[in-house]
Amino acid sequence: MSSVTGVSATDELPGPDGRPPLSADAASTGRVGDRIFGGAATLSGVVVIVLVSLIAVFLIVQAIPALADNSANFFTSREWAPGGEEPRFGILEFLWTTVTASTLAMLISVPVGVGVALFITQYAPAWMRRPAAALVDLLAAVPSIVYGLWGLITFSPFFKPVQGFMEDRLGWFPLFSPTGISGGTIFFIGIVLAIMVLPIVTALSREVFDQTPLAHKEGALALGATKWEMIRTAVLPFGRPGVISASMLALGRALGETIAVTFLVSALADGSPWTWSLFNGGETFASKIANNAAEFSNPSKTGAYIAAGLVLFVLTFIVNSIARVVIERRKAFTE
Amino acid sequence: MSVSRISALGAIALSGALALSACASENTSTTTPAGNGTSAGATGSANCFSGDLKAEGSSAQKNAIDEAISVFQNACTDANIDYQPTGSGAGIKQFIAKQVDFAGSDSALKTVEKDGAIESEDAAKSCGSPAWNLPMVTGPIAIAYNVAGVDKLVLNADVAAKIFDGKITVWNDPAIAALNKGVTLPATPIKVFFRSDESGTTENFTKYLKAAAPEAWTYETGKKWTGKGEGKEKSAGVATATKGQDGGITYVELSYAQQNSLKMAQIDTGSGPVELTAESAGKTIATAEQTGTGNDLALKIDYATKEPGAYPIVLVTYEIVCSKYADAETGKKVKAFLQTFSSDEVQSKLGEQGYAPLPAEVATKVKTAVDAIS
Numbered sequence: 001m002s003s004v005t006g007v008s009a010t011d012e013l014p015g016p017d018g019r020p021p022l023s024a025d026a027a028s029t030g031r032v033g034d035r036i037f038g039g040a041a042t043l044s045g046v047v048v049i050v051l052v053s054l055i056a057v058f059l060i061v062q063a064i065p066a067l068a069d070n071s072a073n074f075f076t077s078r079e080w081a082p083g084g085e086e087p088r089f090g091i092l093e094f095l096w097t098t099v100t101a102s103t104l105a106m107l108i109s110v111p112v113g114v115g116v117a118l119f120i121t122q123y124a125p126a127w128m129r130r131p132a133a134a135l136v137d138l139l140a141a142v143p144s145i146v147y148g149l150w151g152l153i154t155f156s157p158f159f160k161p162v163q164g165f166m167e168d169r170l171g172w173f174p175l176f177s178p179t180g181i182s183g184g185t186i187f188f189i190g191i192v193l194a195i196m197v198l199p200i201v202t203a204l205s206r207e208v209f210d211q212t213p214l215a216h217k218e219g220a221l222a223l224g225a226t227k228w229e230m231i232r233t234a235v236l237p238f239g240r241p242g243v244i245s246a247s248m249l250a251l252g253r254a255l256g257e258t259i260a261v262t263f264l265v266s267a268l269a270d271g272s273p274w275t276w277s278l279f280n281g282g283e284t285f286a287s288k289i290a291n292n293a294a295e296f297s298n299p300s301k302t303g304a305y306i307a308a309g310l311v312l313f314v315l316t317f318i319v320n321s322i323a324r325v326v327i328e329r330r331k332a333f334t335e
Numbered sequence: 336m337s338v339s340r341i342s343a344l345g346a347i348a349l350s351g352a353l354a355l356s357a358c359a360s361e362n363t364s365t366t367t368p369a370g371n372g373t374s375a376g377a378t379g380s381a382n383c384f385s386g387d388l389k390a391e392g393s394s395a396q397k398n399a400i401d402e403a404i405s406v407f408q409n410a411c412t413d414a415n416i417d418y419q420p421t422g423s424g425a426g427i428k429q430f431i432a433k434q435v436d437f438a439g440s441d442s443a444l445k446t447v448e449k450d451g452a453i454e455s456e457d458a459a460k461s462c463g464s465p466a467w468n469l470p471m472v473t474g475p476i477a478i479a480y481n482v483a484g485v486d487k488l489v490l491n492a493d494v495a496a497k498i499f500d501g502k503i504t505v506w507n508d509p510a511i512a513a514l515n516k517g518v519t520l521p522a523t524p525i526k527v528f529f530r531s532d533e534s535g536t537t538e539n540f541t542k543y544l545k546a547a548a549p550e551a552w553t554y555e556t557g558k559k560w561t562g563k564g565e566g567k568e569k570s571a572g573v574a575t576a577t578k579g580q581d582g583g584i585t586y587v588e589l590s591y592a593q594q595n596s597l598k599m600a601q602i603d604t605g606s607g608p609v610e611l612t613a614e615s616a617g618k619t620i621a622t623a624e625q626t627g628t629g630n631d632l633a634l635k636i637d638y639a640t641k642e643p644g645a646y647p648i649v650l651v652t653y654e655i656v657c658s659k660y661a662d663a664e665t666g667k668k669v670k671a672f673l674q675t676f677s678s679d680e681v682q683s684k685l686g687e688q689g690y691a692p693l694p695a696e697v698a699t700k701v702k703t704a705v706d707a708i709s
Contacts, residue, residue, distance in 0.1 A: 081559070157579065181565050182526055182580050266576075267531030267566025269501075270559075281565055283531070291568055294394070294422035295533040295558065 059310040066303025074307065078274070080288075082304030089304045091311055093268070097186055097282030098312070101261075102254040104190030104278070105197060110247050112194075113201025120202075121209040122231060133206060140199035148263030151192045156183045156264070163187065163279060177277040184266035187278040192264060193257060197250035204249065208242025209235055241327040248323035252316050258286040267291075285312040382671040384664075385413030392419075392426020392439030395535055395588065396652040398688045399472040400439065403676040406684075416672060423535055427454060430655055431461045437669050438655040441535030443468040443626070443633035462657030467708075468633040469701055471676055473691045474650040475616035476540055479597035480584040481577050482506055482523060489514045491603040492547030492639075492647075498584060499527055499544065500552065501563030506582060514603060523582035527564030528573045534558055536570065539650040540586040546638035547604075547647060588650070589616075590689020606643040613691040615646035621694035623651075630658065630704035632697075649691070659709050670708040677701045 069087050072079050077090020120132050160183060167178040179185075212235045220230040266281030283291070289305050296302040390400075397420040404416045421429075423440040430438035431454075444455040444466060458466035478495060480488060485506070490498070494510050497503045503510055507520040530537050537560050544552035554561035567573045574591040577583035589611060592599050601608040609615050620634070622642050627633035638647050654673060660666035675681060682692040693701060 152575065180524075180526075182583075183576065184565070184567070262568050263572070265531075265568075267529075269529065269563045269566065270561055272563075283566075287568075291532045295424055 056310075056313065059306055059313060062303050063307035063310050064303075066300050067307050069300055070304070079270075083298055083301030087300060087304060091285070091308055093282055094285045094288055094308060095311065095315075097189075097265075098255055098284040098286075098315070100278065101186050101189045101193060101284060102251055104187065105193035105254045106247060106251055108191065108194035109198045109201050109250060110243070113198050113246070113250075114205050114243055116198075116202045117205035117209055118231060118235070120206050122227070122235065133203075136199050136202045136206075138199075139195075140203060144196060144257060144260045145263070147192055147196050148260035151188070151260065151264050155192065156188070159183070159188055159191070167279060174276045175278050177275060177279070179275055179277050179280045181266050181268075181279060181281040184264050184281055185279045186282060189261055189265055189284075190278070192260060193254045196257065196260065197254050200250040200253060201243075201246045204246030205239060205243050208239040208246075212238045244326055245323060248320060251319055255284075255316055255319070256286055256312065257284075258290045262287040262290045285309065285315075382667070382674065383411030383414060384668045384671055385411075386415065386664075386668070388414065388416045388665075388668045388672055389435045390416070390418045390426075390437045390439060390654075391421050391429045391435045392655075393423045393441045393535060393652050394420035395441055395474050395650060396439050396472045396690075398590065399474075399652075399685050399690050400676070402684055402688060403672070403681045406681050407672055407675045410675075411671075414668075414672075427458070427655065430466075431457045433461055436660075436665050437657075437673075440468075440653050440655055441538070441650060443653055444655060458655065458657075462659070463661050464657055464659035465631065467631045467656055467658050467704060468627055468653040469656060469673065469677075469704055470620070470632055470634055470651045470693065470697060471654045471673070471701065472652045472685065473616060473620050473693060474652065474689070475589045475611050475613075475646060475691055476536055476543075476586055476648045476650055477589050477592040477597075477599040477611055478584065478602070478648070479574065479577055479587050479592040479595075479599050481581060481597060482521065483581050484521060485518060486598060487515075487518060488598070488600045489603050489608045490600045491605075492544060493551045495600075495602075496544045496548040496551035498525055499529075499562045499564065499586075500554075501527065502551075526580050526583045527562070528576045528580075528583055528585040529560040529562065529564045529566050530570070530573055531560070531566030531568055534569075535650060535652075536586065536588060540648060542636075543638040543648045586648075588689060589691075593689055602646060602648065604639075604645065604647055605641045609644055609646045611646050613686045615644055616649045616691040617694040618642060618645035619647055619649050620651060620691075621696055623697075625700075630700075630707050632700055632704055634697075656708055658707070663709065666709045670705060673705045673708070674702075677705055 066082065066087065067074060070089060071086050072088035072090050074090055076092055077088065078093045079088045079090055080093070081087065082089045116136060120129055120136075124132055163185065166176050170176040171178050216234040216238065217230055220234045225233060261284050265283055265287050267283050268281050285308050289309055292305065296305065397418070400418045404418065407416065408414055418439065419426075419435075420439075423438075423442065426435070426438035427440055427444065429435045444458055446453065446455045455466060478490060482488070488511075490511070491514060494503065494514060497510065504525055506523045506525055512518075512520055535558065538556060538558045541552070541554065541556040541561065545554075545556045552562075560566065565576070567576045570587050570591045573585040574587050574595040574597065577585045577587075577597055578595045587597075589599075599611050601610050603609070619636060619640055619642070622640055622645065623634040623636045625632060626635045633653070634651055636649060636651065640647050654676070656669055656673070657666070660669065677693070677698065679698075682698065685692055692698075
């Protein structure tokens with residue numbers, strides 16, 4: 001399958017004055033443009049790696065003293081009382097809220113996003129494709145604070161009765177048990193996040209679906225497949241790695257979303273009982289840090305928040321790594 | 336060939352930049368004295384200065400200080416005062432680090448050790464002279480509620496503490512009914528909203544509950560909420576949430592309660608229900624005990640006051656200044672601005688912003704202290 005690029009007829013001919021012919025690699029070295037471009041590209045790559053490593057080092061260095069002073073278990077405690085004589089803090093609550101809200105957002109946005117992308121690339125009439133794609137991209141350009149305001153003012157009053165209904169009818173199920181939190185529940189945050197990340201899923205999926213080789217599609221149709229069968233056998237398998245990486249990009253955004261969540265979320269009071277309910281409040285890593293940034297009054301307290309930030313950093317890193325592994329494996333099957 | 340062209344372009348750009356910067360510095364040096372002359376002639380009341388004055392700190396006094404800044408800058412067009420509402424802790428830190436000329440804070444400099452440092456001593460060391468706490472703005476904290484059909488509500492510290500601690504959960508609880516004879520209370524569940532960020536408002540409100548109802552409020556006081564309820568971000572967050580929720584109740588600065596047209600509970604201190612007004616809040620400040628000495632006007636508010644007509648839940652924000660600045664020019668600037676801030680003209684305007692003006696006896700002391708800054 002692999003092809004060698006950069007080989008031209010001159011490479012194969014003997015050089016003037018009896019010099020040996022240029023081989024494919026040697027042909028491109030030594031020229032100023034190649035050196036500059038190659039150097040610049042390498043430098044950019046190195047800078048990104050160094051930058052990410054430095055951020056990790058910064059987070060770790062700042063977090064270690066605070067973690068050393070922590071008298072509660074950092075991973076399993078639900079308390080958050082950093083600073084002071086005997087700091088006690090743990091991230092369990094933030095981890096739960098962050099992960100459940102983001103997962104919920106994914107459960108909603110991925111199927112819908114893929115559906116929208118399929119509609120735009122396969123079903124929509126030609127005149128509609130460009131405007132529809134542009135509209136979806138426009139959603140991606142809406143600043144997150146606007147989603148926050150919209151959620152608070154417009155969507156929240158609409159959602160409250162829905163939540164009440166679900167608590168009434170489905171309250172026996174632990175995930176939907178009533179908790180007395182009125183708005184800003186994990187469920188609500190998840191829906192708003194889903195709307196925020198929808199354009200990311202849609203835009204990238206659309207691009208890959210569009211790349212499906214015509215031969216695959218026509219081949220499927222020629223074998224008597226219906227449109228849906230064609231999509232299922234030709235378009236979806238081809239686009240799967242793209243959809244997965246789009247979802248992971250979206251998940252990264254959902255995990256780290258700050259302003260809209262800070263705006264909407266209902267924090268829990270200290271010592272509220274643990275519940276699995278999605279109708280409970282809670283704070284995500286990002287919202288907790290953003291909400292309290294003004295009161296980072298001493299290094300030990302700041303360190304505690306930075307430690308929470310470090311967990312979010314690692315979480316995002318893990319999510320992206322899993323995505324990479326999945327994509328690599330899928331590639332092997334599709335090609 | 337191309338290399339020499341690039342370097343020629345660079346040389347032109349460089350010389351252009353030099354020429355521009357030369358122009359710029361010339362401009363500033365000529366305009367400053369002229370500007371000084373006009374502004375000094377145009378103003379009567381304020382001692383104008385030209386140049387920058389930097390301050391940072393409490394967000395609770397942001398609107399008040401903005402009002403003072405606009406009054407001052409209207410009179411003195413060359414003065415440029417910048418106040419960053421980054422929070423009391425950050426303001427004090429920057430003040431001690433000499434990054435700002437004065438700090439705004441919701442509490443006076445601490446005179447006891449906390450986290451290995453004594454704020455007042457660090458500030459004095461940084462100033463080279465004692466640092467003073469000057470109360471400048473008083474912000475009443477309203478207990479704001481939203482209950483359909485209830486336009487007037489009386490609470491006392493004990494009942495308020497039980498509501499905010501989740502011990503009283505419905506609006507027609509007998510304890511609330513006993514204080515509100517003749518008012519029909521619905522059976523709506525009570526939804527408590529608290530500040531999820533650390534705030535001076537929470538600190539002062541819990542100090543009030545602790546002082547006035549020690550049996551009912553057993554928690555520590557502090558910037559972080561320790562009671563029950565549902566947390567929302569900042570004053571705007573709790574006010575909006577209360578407005579959107581039947582049965583909601585929260586504690587919030589007066590200005591936010593007014594802007595969101597929330598109803599405010601009257602407080603029964605033991606001498607009858609007191610409505611929250613600028614006067615009733617000022618009365619509590621006037622009875623506060625001065626804990627600083629001389630011109631250091633740190634106050635200790637008696638939250639459990641039984642003074643008739645005094646509304647007990649108030650927050651005092653201070654300007655923290657050096658008594659004698661190392662740089663005399665800075666001292667003059669701070670003094671000039673704070674003279675305007677403490678003037679009756681500015682203080683009387685603060686009422687419209689949801690603050691209460693300083694009561695007369697405290698205002699006199701503050702003015703004396705400001706005049707003594709050098």
